[in-house]
Amino acid sequence: MKSFFKYVLATVTGIGIVFLIFFFIIIGMVASAIKQVGSTTVDVPTNAVLYVSLGHEIPERTSPSPFEGLDVPGLGEQKTLGLNDIISRIAAAKSDDRIRGIYLNPTYVNVGMASLKRIREALEDFKTSGKFVLAYSDVYTQKAYYVASVADSVYLNPQGSMEFKGLSSSITFMKEALDKLGVEMQVVKVGTYKSAVEPFVLNEMSAANREQVTAYLNSIYHSFLQPISADRNISTDSLHYIADNYLVRNAEDAVRYRFIDGTVYKDEFLAGLKQRLGIDDKKDISSISLLDYTEKEKKNTSRDRIAVLYAHGEIVDGEGSSGNIGGDRISRELRKLRRDDRVKAVVLRVNSPGGSALASDIIAREVALTKEVKPIMVSMGDYAASGGYYIAALADSIFAEKETLTGSIGVFGLIPNMKGLMNNKLGIHVDEVKTGKFADLLTSPDRPLTAEEYSIIQSQVNDIYATFTGLVAKGRKLDVARVDSIGQGRVWTGEQALGIGLVDRIGNIDVAIQAAANKAKLDDYNIVYYPAVKDPFASLLGSSKEKIKAWMLEDELGEYRSYIEQLKTITRSSGIQVRMPYNVEIR
Template identity: 35%
Template sequence: MSDRPRSALGRFFNGIWRFIDGTRKLVLNLVFFGILFLVIAALLDSGEALVVQPRTALLIDPQGFVVEEYSGSPLDQALQQATEDGRRETRLRDMVDAIRRAADDDRIERLVIDPSRTWGIGMASLLELEAAITDFRASGKPVVALAENLSQQQYYLAALADEVWLHPDGMIWIDGFAAYRNFYREGLDKLEVEVNLFRVGEYKSAMEPFIRNDMSEDDREATLFWLGSLWQQYLEAVSRQRGLPLVDLSNAIRNFPDRLEAVGGDFAELALQMGLADRLMSRQEAHQELARLGQPADGGTDYRKIGFDAYLKASLLSVRPSSGSEVAVVVAEGDIVRGRQPPGMIGAETMVERLRRVADDSDVRAVVLRIDSPGGETFASEMVRREIQSLRETNRTVVVSMGDVAASGAYWIAMGADEVWASPATITGSIGVFGFLPTFSRPLANLGIHTDGVGTTPLAGKLRLDLPLDEDLRRIFQTSTEQTYQQFIELVSEARGLSQEDVEEVARGRVWSGLQAKERGLVDQTGTLADAIDAAARIAGLGSDYRVRYEEPALSSFERFMLDMTGQTLARTGLVSLLGRSLLPAWAGQAHWDSLLRDLRLIAGADGGFSLAAHCLCRIP
């Protein structure tokens, strides 16, 4: 080793490296000790059971996006359940279950709805909540909604209450439903990206943004048709719940600028005049009023309340019937793709495994597949559909219940069931197929990068993103797209008992609301998930002597350990606010950017190959 002193430059870079290395070790140590702290705290946790006191209000305050099933890893789920500010998902079934339990619980005297931290909820999900809250109100217990600044989806939830208490400086914003997208044609032309699109059905518009700069007239007509159905359902629901004449409500929304000017720009006063709110009071005043009407919280001026998550954990399980027969509910949520995927995506192999676990359970007599998906790969969709058919061959009844969206590939999957139920507000149909393959030979040529070579056949080596699409390949892909579309038509024709000509009339990629789909024979019935479960039990001949359980994704022992121990520990420590406010991302307002990133990933090409998809980009923002 040389004893020669290092140069100033060497000492400088060595110092930088030592700083980086030290920081790295510090961060790793903090993470390690944080996990160790959580584990020790969980092991030492007293495990005191939460007791629901008499005269308690049940608080329904969904946070983030309302979903059918949590997405991500089990640790992600535990963190989101434990944190307040950072929570980004709320399960629909947890709210519905809590509301229905509370209706018959003498300890719960009222329901309080606070939708202010709900970032996204579909119309079908709102109808599920409406059914549960309507039953709760029928029990004679009051329902109050606390409102500050509410979007129209948030307001739908608030409108389900007996009274809406709005902050004096708050607002209720209702502007109608819309479907806008970014269009990339001009940008892609400037980059000289060659977009090769293959589709069947003039209404199959999912890929139009890559070949146009605006919405086509066909797509404009079709989109406005199903959007109008959902908007009419929204207006009718608010009119029904608030006791407002439908015409007056519709006119007030259309003349909103004039109405606002008439009250000097006071949104809260306008909400009172329109009948959208009942009283104006701050959040603190609302809590004090709830304490006066009910029971004050111990040691404070707040009212006695319990969140729906805590209530579900604290409430006693219903007494199970003597019969061993079960209706299993399997959730299929997210884009449909091949392989194994975590919750939040429908991986074909993962879903097949879940359905086979159900088939191996001798207690399960009926299965309800709850779908919330815009579709995806046709091959993956067919894998799942075939597995549903195999499940039926084991003498199990299979009923599909459609959530907010069940279109394209998701509708393909539904064709394997005995019966198909949709919410009146489900977005479904979109019976069409497209293939998409971008090529980048010209952008690369502009950088001085060229591709050339030889092959043993005319097609050998031609399926490359750095070469223009070969005309023979173009013919192959178009033929394959048309064949897959014809397969889709035949599948629907057989499953729905319709002629292929009749299916063609409602297909061609066109999207329908659940009500419209029912009128056209694409679904059997409209109703809630509970209605679909009752139907599955009826078809299976179970009567009323059965129990319902959700088939959850399989977890490893470590994942189950983390789920069991982390959530309650975080909730009891000061780490909750730190994790919620500092470490977890701000998810609100990310929908636009998420959509843009998905589009850019699609432009870049999935695995550099061509695949056929039945996908519908048709959610309401």
């Protein structure tokens, strides 16, 4: 009887969950429909302030969701805005007579340094209009302060805190945990600096990896300090000294070392803002969030187009999804653009740590074919490393930010041997019959590779590395020996990559678009973005499932979620990989 009730309750619970999911979907559809009806115009008051917080997820490109704004766990509890729309909306506000200035309120900013620099540049450009940018926060993390330092005046809560202690990048090593589980990670690779496998086979950085991390972190730190030095009129030597001795920790320290212009409570800051706007103290400030602000539609009748094709995320075989780079999907988009007579040039926007070697090669082939027909430029985001560089190498020109992490020209394979886990920990044994000596190669997780099998896989990895270096040599007009010397899996910043010939210019996506227009001899053109953004309802069920899973993982694991995702990425990767070493997070 107890079993009967248990199964009945389980069935009822399952039905209830399905019902709730569909209930939320219906609500989402209705809310989205209502939103879309009124999305053509935006109610921006006159004498208004544009509120910019950046406290949300910042993907490369805004992805519309029917659940946005709904208070449904994991689905619509928070709006997001892509880097593309952040930049374009700040640019639109620059010439919008209704916007008097920007209230910048960054605290925790979760985005790569190259993207952060792009946002800072947009705010710098906004200031050239003569409009103000004022920054206020209760807490400034280092990334938040990097952005805030662009403001005309920077304020901090008197009891607030501030971080300024230099940049760091840490790696989590899992070898000992895997040893305890009885899992051995078998490594086949090419590249002294190809360190993607290190977290699974070591307990600390190798000397080569420490060398490259130190080099690129110092390069990024130099780029991080320069604009702060210029805008706050503090020498970089002084900034180094202040950070090295951790002299700025609170509001009083920040005033003493001229990092901020004053300490005020929020009501005092708002009172000063009212005074600047000429608003009576008893009235509210007219404001609109960057998340809600919409640009005025620009009309261009030109038939000629420059296509901007976004390739962001891990490179995977097959179609992939909106959050990664499917080899088949992106190569198909390139074929369409190549055959479209209206498209006169292509800018491939790459923000990827790499992934599948096969998918990377498929995309690179389409880049080469496109180059024969029309100009194709590459604009690099936070990352364009390993497979991300592979798909970029054959373009006409490559543009990177100083802080972009690129290169990582190397190849690896990671094969888990779970014999200890299965046999000794779980008591699971596998027996099989095969018709050939190598019939079970890479299909039997309960035994180690033999020496002969290692040799076979190493030969495959060597062949792919030779293909990779040969492709880079062809695209960059370098000797293969030279590519090998700057390859070996080593990661470079965009600034370093410029010096060794891996990129052509330091510049953002706008610079790349202009270069594409110049090469195509275009004066008048439309910019069209690809892949086309799907209607929110078209992929409703799939995206909802992913969002629910992501929310549940975040809710259970919090800051440790990234480690699990990193392990999942490696273990689900099929074939030989051209991937950047681990996930680099600069703090």
